[in-house]
Amino acid sequence: MSSSASQALDYLEQLPGTVHRKLYAQPSTALAVFRRMLPHTAKAIVMGMLFMTKPFAATDLDAWIQPDARAEREQALSVLESLHILGTETAPAGGAPAVGAPARSYRLAPVFAASLRQALMGSGSHRSFGVPCTGPPPPEEHEDVDIVDVAFLDEFARGQWEAILYYMVGSTGVYGTGGTGERVSSGTRTLLQLGNFVELRGGGRAMITQAGFTFLLQEVNAQVWSLLIVYLENAPSLKMDSVEVLSFLFMLGSLDLGTAYSTVNLTPTQRQMLDDLSDFGIVYRPSPTSARFYPTRLATTLTSDAGALRSGVLDGGGISSGLASGQTDDAAAGNQGYIIVETNYRIYAYTSSSLQIAVLDLFCRLTTRFPNLVAGKLTKESVQRAIALGITADQIISYLTTHAHPQMRKNVPVLPPTVVDQIRLWQIDRDRMRHTPGFLMKDFATRVEFEETCGYAESLGVLVWKDVEKRMFFVSRIEQIQAYLKNRARKAA
Amino acid sequence: MPKASKGVLVQCDPSIKAIICKIDAERNDFIIEDLDDETLVIKESKFADLQVRLDQELKHTIREPEESDSE
Numbered sequence: 001m002s003s004s005a006s007q008a009l010d011y012l013e014q015l016p017g018t019v020h021r022k023l024y025a026q027p028s029t030a031l032a033v034f035r036r037m038l039p040h041t042a043k044a045i046v047m048g049m050l051f052m053t054k055p056f057a058a059t060d061l062d063a064w065i066q067p068d069a070r071a072e073r074e075q076a077l078s079v080l081e082s083l084h085i086l087g088t089e090t091a092p093a094g095g096a097p098a099v100g101a102p103a104r105s106y107r108l109a110p111v112f113a114a115s116l117r118q119a120l121m122g123s124g125s126h127r128s129f130g131v132p133c134t135g136p137p138p139p140e141e142h143e144d145v146d147i148v149d150v151a152f153l154d155e156f157a158r159g160q161w162e163a164i165l166y167y168m169v170g171s172t173g174v175y176g177t178g179g180t181g182e183r184v185s186s187g188t189r190t191l192l193q194l195g196n197f198v199e200l201r202g203g204g205r206a207m208i209t210q211a212g213f214t215f216l217l218q219e220v221n222a223q224v225w226s227l228l229i230v231y232l233e234n235a236p237s238l239k240m241d242s243v244e245v246l247s248f249l250f251m252l253g254s255l256d257l258g259t260a261y262s263t264v265n266l267t268p269t270q271r272q273m274l275d276d277l278s279d280f281g282i283v284y285r286p287s288p289t290s291a292r293f294y295p296t297r298l299a300t301t302l303t304s305d306a307g308a309l310r311s312g313v314l315d316g317g318g319i320s321s322g323l324a325s326g327q328t329d330d331a332a333a334g335n336q337g338y339i340i341v342e343t344n345y346r347i348y349a350y351t352s353s354s355l356q357i358a359v360l361d362l363f364c365r366l367t368t369r370f371p372n373l374v375a376g377k378l379t380k381e382s383v384q385r386a387i388a389l390g391i392t393a394d395q396i397i398s399y400l401t402t403h404a405h406p407q408m409r410k411n412v413p414v415l416p417p418t419v420v421d422q423i424r425l426w427q428i429d430r431d432r433m434r435h436t437p438g439f440l441m442k443d444f445a446t447r448v449e450f451e452e453t454c455g456y457a458e459s460l461g462v463l464v465w466k467d468v469e470k471r472m473f474f475v476s477r478i479e480q481i482q483a484y485l486k487n488r489a490r491k492a493a
Numbered sequence: 494m495p496k497a498s499k500g501v502l503v504q505c506d507p508s509i510k511a512i513i514c515k516i517d518a519e520r521n522d523f524i525i526e527d528l529d530d531e532t533l534v535i536k537e538s539k540f541a542d543l544q545v546r547l548d549q550e551l552k553h554t555i556r557e558p559e560e561s562d563s564e
Contacts, residue, residue, distance in 0.1 A: 432547070433505035433513075439497045440526055440534050453495070464502055465532060472528065474502045482497070489494060 007222060009037045011229045013082045020084040021111050022243045023250075028129050030115035032250035032303035033083065041069070042076035046085065050113055055089050055105035071459045078460075078480050085112050130251055133260040133292045148294055150258040153284055157296035160281025161220070162355055164188060164227075168198055168208050168216060169358040185279045195230035210390025216359065217395045224298050227280065244269045252282065253303030255295040263291050337404045343416040345378040350405065362386050363396050378419065383426045393427035436464045438476040447471070449488070456484050500525045500534040507531060509547070516546050 012020075012033070023029045034046060048064065049056055065073045080086035089105050117123070167184045189206070192198045197212035208216075215226055228249060235242045248270045255261060263271055274293055277283045284294040338350040339360075347364050350373050351357060357374055360366065363386035366376035386396065397420055404414045413420075441457075444450035450471045457463040457475050466473035475481055503513070507530045517523040523543055526534040535543060 432509045432551070433503045435504075435535075435540065436502045437500075437537060437540075438502060439499055440502070441495055441497050442526075443494075443496045445495075449495070465504070465528070467528060470528070472526075474534070478497055485495060 007229065008225045009079070011232065012037060013079075017084040019243055021109070023247055024085075024109065024112040024115050026247045026251070027115040027119035028254045029247045029250040030112050031119035032253050033085075034116055036253070036303040037079075037083070039072070039076050039079060041065070041072045042080050045076055045080065046108065046116070049106070049108050050116060052108075055107040058088075058104040058106060061106060071461070074456075074459060074480075075461075082479075085109055130255050130261045131265050132256075133262045148258075148260070148284065148286070153258065153294055153296045156284050157281040157298045160279065161223075161298065164192070164280065165216060165223075166355045166358065167206065168192065168212050169355060169362070187276055188279050191227065191230055191234070194234055195227065208389075213362070213386075213389055213391045214395075217391065217399060220298070221301055224280070224282065224302065228302075231276065238272075240269045240272065245273060248273055250303060252277075252295050252299040253301075255300060257295065257297055257300045260292045260294055263293060337402075337406055337409065339400055339403045340405045340408055341378075341400055341415055341419055343418055345419060345422070347376050347378060349374045349376075356403075359399070362389070363391060378423065380426050383423055384430050387427050387430050393423045396423055436474070436476055438462075438464060438474055439478045439481075440472060440474050441481065442470075442472040444471045453481065453485065453488075457481055498525060498534070499537060501537050501540045502532065503535050504532050512547060512550050513543065516543065516550065 024033075034043065038046065045061070045064075062073075077086065081088070085108060087107050087109060089107060090103075163184050167189070189198075192206070192212075193200060195211070195215075196209055197215050198206040198208055200206055215223060218226065232242055232245055235245045244267055248266070263274065266274075274283060274285060275288065277299075278285050278293075280298070281296060282299045284296055286292070338356070340348040340350075342348075347360070349356065349360055352372055357366070357369070360374065360376070363378070363383055364376040365379050365382045366374055368375040383393070383396065387393065397415065401414050408414055441453070444453070450468070450473075454463065454466055454473050457473060460477075460480055462475045462477045462481070464474045464476055505513070510531060510533065513523070513533065513535075514527070523535055523539050524533055525536055528534065
């Protein structure tokens with residue numbers, strides 16, 4: 001699963017079951033959650049159970065999964081349960097109950113199962129996959145735009161999204177440009193502040209924050225989700241229903257690029273959203289009152305793995321990487337790679353894009369700028385300044401690697417190893433302690449209890465540290481451990 | 494029933510840990526649990542504060558070599 005999916009998944013998991021049930025009423029949402037949010041093992045379980053009419057005994061489910069894949073099974077089941085896709089029943093499921101405790105059995109949430117069946121088999125007359133507009137567009141809407149084709153939509157999405165990124169990078173104020181965000185709407189600027197990506201300093205100038213840098217160096221798909229999650233979290237304060245917002249986003253993910261869709265069947269909330277989404281470049285509307293809208297590539301890759309793969313190749317780009325075609329020269333150069341790194345830490349970047357130069361300036365000391373080239377050097381000071389702002393050495397290395405010039409790509413490895421090692425050393429030099437937020441577990445009554453709980457934490461992949469003598473361990477997440485301990489206590493009682 | 498306490502796990506060199514303990518000794522408001530020579534748990538709300546204090550402390554003790562500015 002890519003980082004973008006896991007972000008969205010984290011948000012979904014913390015929603016209450018009532019919200020989930022409302023969401024799953026839309027076939028498009030059920031399908032999007034199924035194909036984008038679930039680990040493969042979970043998908044296999046859902047597919048296997050989709051057409052079962054009776055609850056499915058837990059022991060039978062265990063028989064499906066190989067014993068050595070216990071960690072995957074636990075993870076799949078916990079995701080399914082936290083999304084309320086899978087429910088457990090303790091009543092005997094027809095078969096003879098096991099000795100002592102009643103047999104546990106699983107059942108798919110009926111709403112989810114019904115919607116997913118509808119989505120997969122195309123039944124029902126729901127309109128949750130959007131209503132395409134047929135017939136030619138009214139002439140008055142296309143005075144300044146000739147044809148809305150895929151290239152045009154890509155160009156529009158790239159322009160809008162880069163303006164947002166440039167507003168954030170430009171806010172470092174190195175070039176004296178940007179930071180005022182003429183091209184970025186006030187709603188988007190407020191959203192960036194709410195998401196803690198920028199802070200307003202004296203004179204109304206925006207300053208990028210640590211979270212903002214992390215945002216900037218993510219792949220485009222992950223960036224879009226980060227921003228949308230902030231949008232979702234703030235939807236209630238704008239008097240928008242977050243269920244409607246989410247189902248609209250999931251619907252967008254299932255639309256076709258280059259096709260016009262009608263706003264007729266949208267709710268008032270969703271129409272209000274169209275304005276904001278066109279500010280982000282996620283949808284294009286010929287005019288603010290138009291009865292049609294076009295999803296852009298940013299929208300159609302929201303819930304598909306294909307988009308994530310394509311941009312994943314150019315990971316850490318922060319620039320147009322999700323938008324494969326229809327770019328200007330600047331961005332096309334970005335996709336091909338434009339950075340040369342020498343063993344003496346000098347950097348030459350063949351670019352004239354202000355966004356790319358501003359990103360480089362975050363961690364390089366740039367000295368010279370020519371019409372198509374900037375030159376500079378990676379120094380201890382420049383790298384540590386970046387690290388102080390919250391950028392990691394790995395982010396810098398991955399940015400340099402993914403944007404390496406084609407000439408550099410002939411080398412194996414792409415970057416000179418001395419430079420890569422030195423960047424890491426500069427980080428270690430500064431980061432004198434590793435830190436992990438989480439929970440310390442202690443006061444285990446018996447050694448067995450400690451070892452079993454600790455082993456469970458390890459199989460979930462949340463164990464960070466343990467000390468057998470002291471009977472303590474540290475975990476990064478606690479929800480499942482708590483559930484496990486409660487189950488244990490109940491069994492013991 | 495085992496107990497859980499929320500915090501930030503910090504793993505570092507014994508020398509850095511000694512400095513953290515020194516900072517904590519002033520008011521005892523950083524450390525939740527001292528685990529071993531290289532590991533401790535810090536209050537989540539005080540972690541950013543601790544980082545700043547640690548940087549200040551290290552500036553006094555470590556001298557950075559002069560950065561050469563030659564091109």
